[in-house]
Structure formats: structure tokens, C-alpha cells
Amino acid sequence: MSGFLSQLLNGLQYGLLLFLIASGLTLIFGVLGIINLAHGSLFMIGAYLAFLVTKATGSLWFALPVGIGAGLVIGAVLERVLFRYFYDREHLDQVLVTFALILIFEEMRSLVVGNDFYSVPVPAALDFSIPITAGFSYAAYRFFVIGACLVLAAALITWIERTNMGAVIRAAAEKPEMVDILGLDARRVHLTVFAVGTALAVTAGGLAAPLTSVYPNMGDGMLIISFVVVVIGGLGSVSGAFFAALLIGLIDTLGKAYGQAFAGSGLGNIIAACASMAVYILMVIVLLFRPAGLFGRRA
């Protein structure tokens, strides 16, 4: 029972981290029309940044705000000097330029930090476990990650769903030309969306660093699973991405934790294999029957 609760919390925490990455991916795709393959690299940059700042200052508490600020700056610079010139280009050009960014970012990481694995210490204030039941306690830092992600998710969804700027962002994702016709400067929207989306991915990397350690190409897996979230949530839908991320986080974590229990017999092996790729099976089913996503409204 306590094992299950632990997996449930792990799944929740993983899903919420996924949301931070997938929400930026889906926003940037929805508003700018660009599939940013380098979005996973931004997560990697966030983790390495957290490692470097923590090493220099001795605490992750400095690294997290630095990550948010650096993410906003990196996103704004990328939009202004690079992505702006690719909105009207073909998808192939866009994919190639974002793929090139992955290679550039990984090479830079290799030059600056090298190719070793590093661990990032949990902040001393959170380096303990909270007892939940008699025989089970859960790491305080993981609760902190859950809380931080929930705060960021609430802020993001409020911004998108409840403010005037958010309405313009949704409008731009739906009918970009009409936003121009109404006299609204879409370039400001593009810059803001790219900067915020980037900052979310970088922040996710910083939050995840003490949990996963820091290693080369660590963004690749996150990118792929984030695409699954975006597809299931509905392209361009932030609230859809939220529910999809939680769903994927839980299914993936529980599937991997309990699927192996079936292994042994022939049928059991198949169940175990299906459990470990459950999220991809779910994605295929969604693509077949609800191509707009489980939570997407647009056809």
C-alpha cells in the first residue's frame, strides 16, 4: 500500500514536471507554428545551469531564480535572432534549424561542463523525509517539486485563460491573420510566448536536477514524452497539456513500477511489455480516434 502511494506521488511529480516542458512546447507550436525539437535541450540547459550555480553558490535556492531569469533571456534572444525568421518557412526548414540547435547546445554543454554525470545536492532545508504512514515517508524535496510545479501551472493557466494577454495568445493560436486585422502587434505575442515557454523548460530542468542527476542528452527522453503529452492534450491547448501530463506521468510511472510483476509467463511478458510502453499505445489510440487530442477542441 505504501509502495503504491509512493508510486502515485512519483507519477504526480513526474507528470507535473512534464507539464512544465510540454506546456511551452504546445504554446510555441500553437502560437508560432514551430515544432521546437530543441525544447528538450532547454530542459538540459536548465539542469546544467542548476548544477553550475549550485556548485558556485552552494545552494539550489540561487539556481532556481537564475534558471527562470536565464530561461526568459535565452528564449527572448532565440526568438529575436533566429526563430522570427522561420515562422513563414516550410516545416522542414523549421525542423532542421531546431535540430541544429540540439547539436549546438549539446556541443556547448560538452565544451563547458564535459561529458560526465553530475549530481546536484538537494537543498539542506529540504533534505529530509516526511512520514506519511507508519512505515512510509516521502522525500520533502519531491513534495517541494510538486508544489512548485503546481504554483507555476496555476500561474500559467491563469495567465492564458483569464487575462487579456492570454486571450490574445489564444486568438493568435487560432486565427493569426485576424489578430493582425484587429491591429494587435503579434510580434510582441511571439516574443512573450517563446520567452515564457523557454523559461518553463529551463526551470523544469533546474527542479529535476537533484532528482535525476545531470547528464548528456538528458533532454532527449523528456522531449519525446513531452510530444506524447502535447498530442494527447491537443496541439496548442495548455489546459489540455496539464491533464495529459498528469495522465502520462501516472500511467508511465505505475506501468513501469507494476508491469514487471506480470513478467514470467508468455502472456505476462506481453502485459509487462505493454505496461512499459503504455503511454505510446495511448498516443496511438488517441491519434486514431481523437486526432485533435483528448482535451483539444480544435479539429
Add this chain to the structure above:
Amino acid sequence: MISSQTAPLIETKNLHTYYDDSHILRGVSIVLKPGETLGLMGRNGMGKTTLIRTIMGLVRPRSGTVHVGGRDMTREAAFRIAQQGISYVPEGRGIFASLSVRENLAISGRAGIDGATTWTLPLILELFPRLAERLANRGDQLSGGEQQMLAIGRALMSNPRVLILDEATEGLAPLIRDEIWKTVRLVRDAGIATLLVDKTVSEVTAIADRVVILVKGEVAFEGSPAALKADPAILHRHLGV
């Protein structure tokens, strides 16, 4: 030097616009003066919407110029042209389906280029009481007529100098059409210049100060509604009535 008070709000000179190799506009020159209502007529495919899209900067003309309030805006971005006080309600209305009625209206709310703040949310809701009942509804939950009201209301929220309506009454029930025409008159009486594209000859000739008929991308007729009505041959040849 023409003062901004008397300069035409929209003036196109010898516009030539292409879609790929198709030569759509063939030297179109039109003028819309302050406070004027100009009816733009012609059969389908004669270039009416292309002319509007060229004025709005959504399509680049190959040659010719577009001046707005005396300023050359020919190569400007669409949003800058709109910010000059040009509100365009496209055919199909362009309602944001995922935004509420209130958001659709609020998104374009601003003072006019002359600082005017005449058109506000309460005034728009007074003009279209049906929208007041549906403020929380999403754009795609409205009927066609309600969407048209919303599109016009949203256009007015920016306190424009010019309202461009492209087929605003097409496909609507007669009662709703009457309401749209009533609004067009109210907009005219408020002093907003209007460029009106519509196929209802009787209504356009009743409201417009001047009428321009486009045929195959050229101005085939320009004159008063009275002159148009006095020449049934033109009506028959160019509009099929």
C-alpha cells in the same frame, strides 16, 4: 501638403495585385473620404475582397499605392494599417471560436487614433442586446447572426475611422439582416466612414453616398446611387439584376 483633416481616409492609386500568376486587380484607384459611405459592388471573383486585402496590407500589390489618412501605407504590416483606424470585418467574420464573447470584444478595445473613446463595451451591448446575454459563451456557440453582430461590435471596439464590411449580411435571416443594416446606418450617422461590400443592391444604393463597381479587377462604374439606378443596363450587365 494635405492636412489630415481633409485627406481621404483611404486612397488607392493604380493598384495591381496578383495571386501567383493571376492578375486580380488591374489598376484600381478608389477614394474613401471622411464620413463617407462607399458601396463596393460586383459579382463574385471580380476582385472586391482582394482590393480590401490589398488595402489592409494582407496582400502586397505588385504596383500602385495605398494611402491611409494621407500617409503612404503601401508596404506596411497589416496591424499597423489597422492601427491607423481601419477596422475590417472579413467575410466569414473571423470570430475566435475558443474565446468568450466578452474576450472577443475586449481583445480589440482601445481608443481611436484621434483619442476617441466613443465605442465601449456597454455601448456595444446596448447596440446588440443579444450579445449581452451571451457574454460568457464561446465564439463558436453563437448563431451566424450573433457572430456577425459580434464581429461588427469587435470592429467598433477599436474606435475606428473606417469600417470595412465584407458581405456582412450574406446568409443571414431577413430579421437579422435588418438589424445589421440598422447598425450600418447608425455607424454612418456616427460619422465613421464605411466601405461596404454587399450584393443587396437596394440596401447599398439606399445607404451609400457613392458606389464603385468592379469588373474583372477594374473599376467599371463609379458614381452616385441615383446615377446607378438611372441606368438599368449597368445594373444588368455588371450585377445581374
